[in-house]
Amino acid sequence: MNKKAIFGISLILIAIFAIGSASAFDLGSMFGGGGNETVTIDGIDFNIPAGFSEDPNHETVNKTNEQSGITYVTNGKLYEKGNTIVTMLVADYGNHKVTDEVAESVGGDAKTINDVNGYLAHKGKFSVFNYAKNDKLVVISTNDESVIGDFIME
Template sequence: MNKKILAIFALLIVVASVSAVSAFDLGDLFGSNDQKNETVTIEGVDFNVPGDFKEDTTNTTDKMLAPFKEQGANITAKGFTKDDSGIVIGVMNVTNGLSNEQTLELLGGKETTINNVTGYLSHDEGQTLFNFEKNDHLVLISASDEKIIGEFVMA
């Protein structure tokens, strides 16, 4: 996968996150949101989902993922929202001959550890990006702020 495809993916994550931030759940107007956290597994990688976040399936359509799959990437993404906050998590296998480490270097960012997971943190167009390798997969996360990433990332 070349830099152009990675840049397109990063842009799509930003667009999806902005859309997720603007989502509004009418169910939040009624009753309490005292729900327990749950674990969601994406391509063998576990993430904590705080009970007050809801999955936003409108941001993870096949159409959004199609350009990456056409380039040979095996990618799965999910989005979650809460009030005016949002996060999109993409997990993929890089199949273009580059290692996950090489791909992480191309994506850039400052080496950072969140919840005992070391990856690369950067900021782009109002979004916080955190990318790392886990279980032989490349994990790409875009959220409205770093605190939200910390709520989802599990060691």
């Protein structure tokens, strides 16, 4: 599958997550290069392992979305190494703070990766790990589940 399709699927997944979050909760009331480097996306730090390169053609910058009357902004990046592709997306719901309960409503099985509690789901050939951090929804999706922990910084 090409990078554009994977990035598109990641964006669709975050939209699906938003629908799940909005329908499950009243959000109005709660809501590389040569070596490892750190990349910040909307205030959330990610580790970029050695050998992964960013594809700047698949970056999302302050994209406004709306689901179920809730407006949110997404920012994201795509990195690749060989056949492995990883996207990191951060959704900011403004005054609607994302909590662990909201992340749980997105779906998946409870899992701790690198001391971060979140939810791991499998969507076709993709693994998606989502969690709440700094009142935002963080979504890491990849076609190689084994690399998710390499990107998480706590």
